Each structure stands twice: as C-alpha cells, then as structure tokens.
Amino acid sequence: RDALAETPIRSIMAFQMFIAGETLGALNVYAEQPDAFGDESRPLGLIFAAHSSVAWNSARREAQFQRALTSRDIIGQAKGMIMER
Numbered sequence: 801r802d803a804l805a806e807t808p809i810r811s812i813m814a815f816q817m818f819i820a821g822e823t824l825g826a827l828n829v830y831a832e833q834p835d836a837f838g839d840e841s842r843p844l845g846l847i848f849a850a851h852s853s854v855a856w857n858s859a860r861r862e863a864q865f866q867r868a869l870t871s872r873d874i875i876g877q878a879k880g881m882i883m884e885r
Contacts, residue, residue, distance in 0.1 A: 811836040815849035819857045827852055 803809075811831040817824040827849040831837065 808832045810834040813837050813841060813845055815845045817849050817853040817856065819853050824853055824856050824860075 809830045810833055813829045815827040815829075817827055827845065829837070829841075829845060
C-alpha cells in the first residue's frame with residue numbers, strides 16, 4: 801500500500817530475459833494508468849525481451865572476448881620476459 805501511495809505507477813509487466821536457459825535479468829515495464837497493458841502488450845513484451853536478451857548476451861560475449869585478448873597479451877609479455885632471462 802505504501803508504494804501505491806508514493807509512486808504514480810499503476811500497472812506493471814515483467815519479462816524474463818534469458819538465453820539457452822540462463823537468466824540474464826528482467827525487463828520491467830511500468831505505466832501510470834491502471835490496466836494500461838492490453839492483450840497485445842504481452843506478445844510485444846516477449847519479443848522485446850527476447851531481442852534485448854540477444855543484444856545483452858552479444859555485448860557480454862564481446863566484453864569477455866576483449867578481456868581474454870588482454871589477458872593473452874599480458875601472458876605473452878610475461879613469457880617473453882621469462883625467455884629473455
């Protein structure tokens with residue numbers, strides 16, 4: 801009840817963001833009008849959550865790849881220093 805009095809939010813929809821069974825997060829949609837989401841809102845939300853999951857996962861994999869490359873370069877430098885001795 802307190803949240804109802806403190807915010808203008810009157811409708812909420814939440815969608816799981818996942819890839820291959822791994823949960824990445826949630827997509828939450830809010831509206832100030834009661835019953836703001838009609839029958840067409842759920843399929844659109846599911847599509848948007850699916851596309852967002854793919855984009856999020858791609859960005860995450862790219863970041864992991866960049867970290868791996870950086871780590872590889874550091875290991876290569878360390879090997880070079882050891883071989884120098």
